[in-house]
Amino acid sequence: MEIVPWVFLIGILSVLCIRGVHGVRHSATAPQQLPFLGGGTPDTHAWQRYHIRYYSMTLLFIAFEMEMMFMYPWAVVFVEEGGMAMMEMGMFLAILSIGIVYAWREGVFRWQ
């Protein structure tokens, strides 16, 4: 555990080195801070109520992901349980496939 102070020391030294290299630099001026638009200017801040076009996909994704979390422990006992686990997997993949097919039919995977 004596390593910890050394790590800190090295970290601080390297930060100082980097700062030293940049000591001469000035911080960004107002014209430097303008976001890059190829020379043009924006009317407003870019932070906004951003319209994500895939919002319904993310909801499907969350449910999908939760379902998948069951699959990890299942994978461990698959060989041991054999046919039983196979049926289980069949049911799982069937449920997930129904979800995908339904969502696809409803146009969830398009940019809304």
Next chain:
Amino acid sequence: MGLTDLLFLALSAVAILSGWRVFATDSMVRASFLLLLSFVAVGLIIVMLAAPYIGVATVFMMAVEMMVMALFMVMFMMNPAGLNPMMMVHQHRFSIVAGVLAFAGLTAAILFTSFPKIPVDPSTPVVHDLGIELLGPSMLIFETAGVTLLATMIGSVILSSRSGRFGMADQGSRPPGLEPDGEPAGRQPEAGNGHHHHH
């Protein structure tokens, strides 16, 4: 006090502090990711409690969930980046009472639960046991959860997407009024949707 205790205390401190900062920051993105940090700390504590799968899975799940939450927070909240400072907490009196009650309830739960006294043997195959449990005694719960999640998927699709197989979801609908039988409030879906872009 060993290293384990120190680690536990540090992680608990991170979990609590970042949990508090969630309500003290102005930016929705920061709030989401602070909550994520809090969950990561909790996940690591669970790993320390000899439940590696549950702990790491918590980190995994919360990472994507907080990501999605950040997306939605930015999408639907005014001033999402907190460029103008704001109060994230509302209904102060009610929240204080609710907070105190929840704290008391959880503390009581901790104090009155009998926890196992024998430490778990580190060589216990916990993930394996969890798998056996899922395929054995808890099979029904597991299956029900699967179907419930399918229902969740379908429900979320129905509720969230406007364009579907049968046209616009809000076609012919009338927004509710602010008072009973009042004038419709909010956006009026126009008839026909003249120049909707199909893609």
Next chain:
Amino acid sequence: MAVSVLSNWAGEAPVAVFVAIGEGMRDRLERLFNDARFVRAASPRHAAIFLIAGRMRLEDREDLRRLHDQMPHPRVTLLWNAEVGEALGDAEVFTGSTLEVDIEASEAGRSDDAVRDRLEKLWQELASGERSSEPDLLHDEPPNSWEGIGPHGQGGQGMMGGTPYGRPMAMTSDDLRDGLALDLYTARFGPFLPMFPPGLLLEMTLQGDVIQSVKVVRPPLSQAGGNDVPAALLRLARLLDVLGLPVLGQRARLAAVGGATSVPLEKLSRAIHWAGATLAIPRGLGAVEGYGDTRTRFANLVSVANGFSPAMWPGLTRSAHLSSILPGLEWSEAMLVLNSFDDETLSTLAAIVEGADEDRDGHDHDSGHMHHDHGGPHDHDRHQGHGGRGSHLGNDYHGRHGGHA
């Protein structure tokens, strides 16, 4: 000590150049970057040298000054046959032959080499510290003063009002596609955005990454590109870059020069085919009557690059214009469409429409932007949206309106 070692190493780095391409200089500049010693930076933030090549319009000067100031220190500017008056201060000047067609090909090559040498020398001087970095050209002032203003001292008021940190916040409007009332982002994109045709300045309003409305503020600068094989190869190269195939794009550029290292064209078009470039361009994207869609234009370009004679397009219909082609497209699609036209067609599509300019007078870009009347086909929608809103959102909206009047 450490600094000088770093400087020595930095001197060996490939020269990162951000270019603003003026009239007739595009094809020549793209050839300039065939050399591995130079990197064409996508953004001024990644560059050390600002290269301004060719004649610029009077109106472009302010944008050039802004681009100059966006570069990090150390930085230096080189004007190559550029006429920008005093706009760029006392920048380095290189004068060579103006138009390639005027002179012998070998002479153009020699002139290019001279520019390369000049760029490299400038970078050496800059890296070693012999040449000092250029100062800002614009005043160090935020677009709106904000410090110490408002209840929190950041220039804002309430939830959405004021100009926090110098700029107002985006305001709400209905979306073109699904009608959700979220925020609009309006900005002038260009005139020297690397994936845009040089000189094209579009005022675009976005929701998410979908373009809601487009107004052409300045048309692209005319280029000397003809309809021959090298010109087609260069156009193809630009489209390949946008498709995420810079390696194939580079090969096309080398083939355009026809040097010893260039690959046979059949091999190139086979690689393009296997890369799935056609699949990556959605069918029907950016269709213009008589000009096919982006996919057919791309296929035509590939065949022209292979030596087939170009397809003859009928004349454009009068109604075809960027302001009606681009709205409704996603950003990546719009970039494909913009790069799929030849210069002549694009300048017709990007002509300034008479009468669309009315609202520019008295419209101050740096203060609040709310009802921006674009004269597009979607205004009807938007205003209806505003009228119907009686919730707290609407109140806030008007509150901010008042704050600015």
Next chain:
Amino acid sequence: MMELIAALLLLLFLSVGFAGAALVDGMLPAFLAGQSRPSWRRPIADAARLLQTQRIRTEAPDALLWFLAPVLYLALAIIGLAVIPFGPGLVTIPSEVGIVVWGSCEALTIVAVFMFGWSANAPLPLIGAYRYVAIALPAMLLSMFVLIGAALPAESLGFTEIVEAQRRVWNVVRQPAGLILFLMLGLAISLRGPFDYADPADLAGGTTADVSGPMVLAWKIARLTMLVSVSAVTATAFLGGYLGPLLPGFVWLLLKTALILVVLVGAGNFFARMPPARMMSVIWTMLLPLSFLMLLAVGVELLLWG
């Protein structure tokens, strides 16, 4: 003790891998494009240039998240590599749930990239960040299925067991399509080629369009380290990791990682990038069902001949 040796090996692996990745990334595309061969000094010289360049900020950025994003990205790459065994029992963080740890690294990578694009408060980085999330989320599902397929024969979620289970036959034989799907994920989380939706040319550099100097360098380092990590994970899950005759396991893993890395860098240059909406649809409706079939095939194979 073993862990200490493994930690030293991890450092060695990281430095060798990173140097190799920087060289391959710097030279292979230029070579493929037919340019004159650049020197090996170029990446170092470029790094020196970036270190001496001014760091620019935009108007009202989220400075903290902006700074943390590359740090988090790099840390995730290193943690992902730390659960990989360099030999029997030679692993820095021995975890019986290695593939879940790697999965969390993937998930948090999405957060890191989003943070980087969001913090600039500028339009092009913002668009890059958002569209990256749309692709990376479903791409992560692919990798989960594929890795579960690799865990089935091993009867464990740990990478050491997964390697040991490949003594008879490598997983690439069991699920060849799985390897391809995982390589796609590799392209997505190291932001390359057809899956580079965060920093593409049509956004003038996307999330990096408004960063300069040392920040660009930090981001490049993190990307390359993640490239090394994801190559090592691929080599471990599909090509038998440290298994191999004669040479020590560490060297075998390094060789296999190098192979995957070259394939990834090469593949990143030869496939066109679809518009994000189309790619999202392709992943959900074509690649995910393919990964289902792959998993079923592995399951059936194990039941019949396992």
